[in-house]
Amino acid sequence: MTAELLALLARTISGANVRWVDCEPDTKQRIYFANHTSNLDALVLWAVLPPEVRVLTRPVAARDYWAAGRLRRHLAEKVFHAILIERKRPTAHDNPIRQIIEAMDETGSIIIFPEGGRFSGPDPMPFKSGLYHLALKRPAVELVPVFMESLNRILPKGEVLPVPLLGSVTFGTPIQLLDGESKPAFLKRAWRNIVKLRDL
C-alpha cells in the first residue's frame, strides 16, 4: 500500500512520460541500467514499472545518501527495497557486486546506474565496470537500457524541494554480453545504447 502510494507520488511529481521502444514490460529477470542525474532517478524508474514488475525489481542505491536520515532509510529499506551499496570504500567483504548478485538471486530484477554517481553534463559519463561484472556473472539476464530525461531539472543536485516539470523515461531494446566481448567494448556499447535513446 505505502509502496503503491510512493510510486504514485513519484509519478505525479516527475510527470513522467514513459515510452517502451522495442521492449515490452516483462516479469523476467532483467537489469535496468540508466543514466543518473538526480536523486529522484532510482525512485522514478522503479515507480514507472508496472506493479507486477515493480515488486520483483530493486534499485541499487548509494548507502551514503539513502541511509542518511530516518525517512530516507525507511523508504529505501521498507518501501522500495533498495539494495544499499557502499560506493566510497568497497572492501573485500563489503563488495557491492556480490551483494547485488545475492539480491538478484533472491528477488529478480535490479535497477543500476553504471556511471557511479550523478552527473548532469550533456552526455552520460563513461560507465564504471560494475555492469560488466554483473553481465559476466549472470549472462542470461537481459540488460535493458533506460534513458531518463529532465529529472535533474525537477530535483537538481544539492536541492531539497522539487519543481514539478515533466520528466521522461525511455526503455530501449535489451542487450546482452556477447561471447568474448571485452570489458571496454561492452561498456562502450551499453553506454551508446542509452545515448541512442536520447536522440530518438
Next chain:
Amino acid sequence: MNMKIDTETLWLVGGVLALLVGATVVGQFLRTRMRGGEGLKTVQNLNARIKAWWMMVAVFGLAMMTGGIGSVILFGLTSFLALREFITLTPTKAGDHRTLFWVFFVITPLQYWLVATGWYGLFAIMIPVYAFLFVPIRSVLGGDCDRFLERTAKIQWGLMVCVYCVSHAPAIIFLGIPGYEGQNGKLLFFFVLVVQISDVLQYVWGKTLGRNKIAPNISPNKTWEGFLGGITTATLIGAGLWWATPFTPLQSAGMSLAITLMGFAGGLVMSAIKRDRGVKDYGTVIEGHGGVMDRIDSICFAAPVFFHLTRYFFT
C-alpha cells in the same frame, strides 16, 4: 460570486451536450466508413478528440456548478499544468531552480487568489510588475550568468502566457456588469465556448476544404479556408448566443470576432514556439489533443482582450 443557474444557462449546457452527441454520432459513423490509411488515422484522432471533449466539458461543467470558486480552481490548475509543459520545453538551468519553485508554488497560486478575492488592482500588475522584477532577482542569487537574459525571459514569458493571461478567463466572473449581476458565469461559458468552437470549426473547415496554407513554416495544418470558415462561423455562433450575454447581437458578433482572431493568433504563436523547440505537441495528457497548452493556446491570447473589452465598455 453568487451564481444562479437560470434557463439561459441550461440552454447553453443543453446546446453543448447536443453538439457533443452529434459529433460522437458523426465520428462513429465515419469510423465505420473508413477502411484504413490516412483517412482512418484522421478519424481515429477525431474520435479521440471528441472523447477528450466529453471529459473537458464534464470538468468545466462541474467547476461552473460550484459557482465562482470552482472555476478559479480549475483555471488555476490549468495554468499550473500549462506552465509545467512550457517550462519543461524551455531550457532553464540549475541556477533557476529556486526561482521556478517560487513561480510554481507562490506566484501562480497568488495570482488565482487575487482573482478569487476580486482584488483587481493587484491582479492586473502582480505578474507584469512584481513577478517581472522578482524572477531575475531570485535567479541572480543563483549565481549563474550563463544565458541569463534568455533564461529569465523564458520564465517571465511562461508566467505571462500560462498564468497571467489565462487568469483573465475566471476573472470574468468578478466583473460588475450593470443589469447582469450574478450571471457572469454565463459570460465565462460564452467566452470559452466561442474560443473552443472557433478552434473546432477551423479544424473542420481546414480538414474538409483546406487547400491554401496560411503559414506553412509555422503550422502546416492551418489553411486560409480553415481560418476564414472557422472565424466566420464561430463569429456567427457567438452572435447567435447574444441572449446569454450582456451584449446586443451586433456587440456579441464584435466580441466573438475579437475572441476568435486572438485565439487564432495565440495558436499560431504557440505553434511557432513548438516548431522552434522541435516538438509537435506541448504534452501528452489529453488524448488526441496533445498537452494542456495545446488546448488552451487560444484562450491564453483571447482571455485578456475579452476581459478588458468587456470591462472597458460594459462595467
